[in-house]
Amino acid sequence: MWKSLTCTLAATLLIGSAMAQISASGGPIRVTAERSEVLDREKQVILIDDVNISQGDAKLRADMVTLTYTSDDGGSSGNFGTAFGDIKSMSARGGVYYVTPELTATSDTGLYEASTNTITLSGNVGLLRGGDVAKGSVLTIELALGRTTLDGGVNMVITPAN
Numbered sequence: 001m002w003k004s005l006t007c008t009l010a011a012t013l014l015i016g017s018a019m020a021q022i023s024a025s026g027g028p029i030r031v032t033a034e035r036s037e038v039l040d041r042e043k044q045v046i047l048i049d050d051v052n053i054s055q056g057d058a059k060l061r062a063d064m065v066t067l068t069y070t071s072d073d074g075g076s077s078g079n080f081g082t083a084f085g086d087i088k089s090m091s092a093r094g095g096v097y098y099v100t101p102e103l104t105a106t107s108d109t110g111l112y113e114a115s116t117n118t119i120t121l122s123g124n125v126g127l128l129r130g131g132d133v134a135k136g137s138v139l140t141i142e143l144a145l146g147r148t149t150l151d152g153g154v155n156m157v158i159t160p161a162n
Contacts, residue, residue: 116142
């Protein structure tokens with residue numbers, strides 16, 4: 001019960017003010033995890049075990065996700081009950097899955113940077129788009145541009161439509 005309450009409280013506080021965009025369509029961010037830790041001084045929320053984050057039609061799943069945020073109170077002490085402000089970054093580790101209607105990607109780690117509106121997946125990257133499959137070392141997704149770039153020993157299987 002306490003775990004659920006802690007995660008629900010953290011998720012509720014995040015949803016209201018977060019400006020991160022793991023989805024090109026934006027909207028509220030929904031978070032579930034087995035455990036959450038709020039580090040006020042570091043301006044971080046650490047989500048641990050069975051982490052699921054969704055926004056619009058995009059979903060992110062990992063073993064652990066660290067959210068770094070800006071203070072919504074002008075940088076003052078930031079008590080637990082204050083708003084988290086805007087999310088600056090999300091760092092995911094362990095069994096990372098990023099899913100949209102257009103693609104499914106897997107990797108060892110992932111990083112979302114709000115300043116560039118970019119998701120970078122690295123380590124054993126797998127990418128599935130329609131019937132096409134690709135593998136590489138680093139996948140960069142530029143959300144605003146709708147562009148994906150796969151680097152590092154790229155290996156692809158392309159399935160023609162006909």
